[in-house]
Amino acid sequence: MSDTPMTRRDWLLSDQPASRNQARLGQFYRTWLAFRSNTLAMVGLVIIGVLVLTAILAPLIAPYDPLIGGDLRTERLLSPSLSHLMGTDEQARDIFSRLVWGSQITLVVVALVAVIATPLGILVGTVAGYFGGWVDTVLMRVTDIFLAFPRLVLALAFVAALGPGIQNAIIAIAITSWPPYARLARAETLTIRESDFINAARLQGASSARIIWGHVVPLCTSSIIIRVTLDMAGIILTAAGLGFLGLGAQPPQPEWGAMIASGRRFLIDQWWVATMPGLAIFVVSLGFNFLGDGLRDVLDPKGDR
């Protein structure tokens, strides 16, 4: 490299990147700088970071077993104290430990729904928008059909067909959550498909698949990522709702929604049993919303870049 001392920051922000990776990292770093200046977004990121760490380190953090409770005669429904930070539930299980282990379930639900629904939505939306005509009509009517499914009813149908469980709840949520992404991706595609840089790619002899994957998708992803992040809160709430109805995670799994459901019988006298998982859902949903808002400020292609 050059003789002049160069900090890592200078290298990242260089106007004349010397390699593909430097250009990519530099772009990433600029985005990060913009993101970092957004306080709420950072709060969201910290919350999600804590959630991820908690899920990974659950065996180390949780002081008690989440499934097997203590002495049913003396340790049921204890109020929050130093030995039980959030109290115990009706089976003498430590609520804090259950919340910590439950974060794994929440994270798995969120991650799987994002991994299933996002690519599906992007694929359907960009293909429909790019080709137009009858392809567009067929794909968008299919999307409409899926949009018409009520989530909880579909989940009910899945549970009836496949048996209750968190996997079936995830499938049901994923199947009902991709249509908005498809519509968004289609709208973005329509605005760029006749632009000159797409025409230029056509004039190089690029195939439709190459144009969609290499040129259209990168411009759709940022708005989709924003949308997915903002929807995360809804996904968590739906999963919790399914758990609450007894259609999602099954006892004794420490799923937050199911924990609220079992705690509602004691809501008046032992408020902590239902309130603690409720607070967890609230905080994590809020975190995702902050994060999504911050990402929108940074990634929105209609911004200054």
Added chain:
Amino acid sequence: MGLLDVINLDVIFGEAPQQVHAVKGVSFSVREGESYGIVGESGSGKSTVLRAICGLAPVSGGAIELGGREVVSPRGRDFYKTVQMVFQDPYASLHPRHTIDRVLAEPLAIQGFDNREERIERALSDVGLGPGFRFRFPHQLSGGQRQRVAVARALILEPKVLLLDEPTSALDASIQAEVLNLLDRLRAERGLTYVMVSHDLAVVAHMCDRLLVMQHGRAVEELTRDALRARTATTDYTRQLLAASEGYKPAEPK
């Protein structure tokens, strides 16, 4: 018969009730190594002719022949090795998320060229951009630099024919001259054939050996550069266009 022949070309957009007949029976022939201009006011169909040649607009009637053979729709991959285009607006013709490197590498990958690294470096230096530009994003370039990248992208496939759709109209005057000189030099070096659309008669007079005047989708008349300079137009419309190109003149006192 030339390298590129446009024979009685019709371009019609849309279906019957809202149909737009953008180009009506236009014919011209471009010889190899020639620079051919198409001029006309906005909406005269001059850009549409270019777009029809490269397959971005439908050929509704007539034919386009390249080297004596009629081109098919959709164009084959080989067609684009012979014919390339530079777009009007350099701010819209480069992908905002692709580095210059990727912009130049992609056509090579599509067409299966070898020695890609060398070709990219040479393409950049040919248009007067140093290697420092290679990994920049378009938003780190000025308009003139972007247009140079667009020219490099078009020429990296080593085409014979370059279609230029008002390549300088989005640039300011000093940059215009720079890009025009670049285009002139590249044509001389590589024996390229240009078809250039412009509404600027001065640019066309500078660049083109012959030119076609279009109005309302029809060809009005064909002029040579000498005829243009001598102002020996035969039709009223061309004379008006020539007068208009001289710019604003204060009304003569009566």
